[in-house]
Amino acid sequence: MSKRDEVGRLYNGKTGQWMWVAHRLTGVAIILFLFAHVVDTAVIGWGPEAYNRVMEAYANPIVRTLELVLVAAVLFHAINGVKIMLIDFWPRAALIHKKLSLATIIIFVVVMAPITLLIGKSIIESI
Amino acid sequence: MSAESGSTSQRATLDKRGITTPSVRPRPSQGFELWWWLFMRISGLLLLFLAVGHVLIMHVLDGGIERVDYEFVASRWQMPFWRTWDWLLLSLALVHGTNGLRVIIQDYVRKPQARFLLNWFFYIVTFIIFALGTVVVFTFDYSKYLGG
Numbered sequence: 001m002s003k004r005d006e007v008g009r010l011y012n013g014k015t016g017q018w019m020w021v022a023h024r025l026t027g028v029a030i031i032l033f034l035f036a037h038v039v040d041t042a043v044i045g046w047g048p049e050a051y052n053r054v055m056e057a058y059a060n061p062i063v064r065t066l067e068l069v070l071v072a073a074v075l076f077h078a079i080n081g082v083k084i085m086l087i088d089f090w091p092r093a094a095l096i097h098k099k100l101s102l103a104t105i106i107i108f109v110v111v112m113a114p115i116t117l118l119i120g121k122s123i124i125e126s127i
Numbered sequence: 128m129s130a131e132s133g134s135t136s137q138r139a140t141l142d143k144r145g146i147t148t149p150s151v152r153p154r155p156s157q158g159f160e161l162w163w164w165l166f167m168r169i170s171g172l173l174l175l176f177l178a179v180g181h182v183l184i185m186h187v188l189d190g191g192i193e194r195v196d197y198e199f200v201a202s203r204w205q206m207p208f209w210r211t212w213d214w215l216l217l218s219l220a221l222v223h224g225t226n227g228l229r230v231i232i233q234d235y236v237r238k239p240q241a242r243f244l245l246n247w248f249f250y251i252v253t254f255i256i257f258a259l260g261t262v263v264v265f266t267f268d269y270s271k272y273l274g275g
Binding site (some may be wrong): 071084 | 225
């Protein structure tokens with residue numbers, strides 16, 4: 001087994017490894033969006049006309065769908081982050097890490113369901 | 128660097144209390160990486176409130192993003208509380224995110240020069256974005272465009 005394979009299998013697990021992959025992917029997505037988001041917010045310094053034009057550019061079904069994805073990414077990263085800290089600071093939590101991952105997914109789905117309905121409804125109505 | 132080497136062969140460990148810990152990336156034991164490890168958790172806890180709160184307020188509650196326009200942001204930034212919130216969120220999220228990128232780059236980018244360049248690319252972008260965001264949050268002047 002090459003070193004590269006070992007790194008790819010660092011967690012050598014099923015649930016835990018996929019949660020780890022998802023944590024990285026959502027984290028990268030959020031920081032890349034943040035770079036763009038600071039720039040779009042900075043336009044507010046050029047007054048109402050300029051800023052509202054930026055907000056209008058965002059107000060289409062494609063960007064609104066990305067908005068939903070972003071909200072999901074932040075919430076997943078946050079809830080899974082709590083799970084990571086539980087395991088880090090309370091060693092016994094590692095024994096039930098699969099249950100904690102399942103709980104993370106359940107909480108995420110429960111929180112995302114109404115949010116998806118709310119933003120989804122707003123997108124459909126805007127078309 | 129030494130904290131990284133030899134860690135991947137570790138599959139399960141028994142801690143002092145005899146609790147079996149499934150294989151996880153070992154906690155850095157000292158120095159630079161330990162402080163970053165701790166920072167990620169402390170900033171993560173703060174961001175749990177700052178970022179989740181921001182997302183809920185701006186995108187979910189009370190009409191979501193559709194009600195966000197110049198007036199909305201301008202009147203929000205009338206209050207020092209929200210300027211402080213947004214600046215804290217900006218600072219912590221940037222440092223937390225950039226350190227996250229550094230760790231990921233360390234895992235996947237093997238060539239030293241490429242790693243160096245990619246890391247510094249993100250440090251510079253982060254610094255520019257931090258400077259821009261800070262200037263905007265603290266110098267925004269509502270009265271400038273009133274009645275204009």
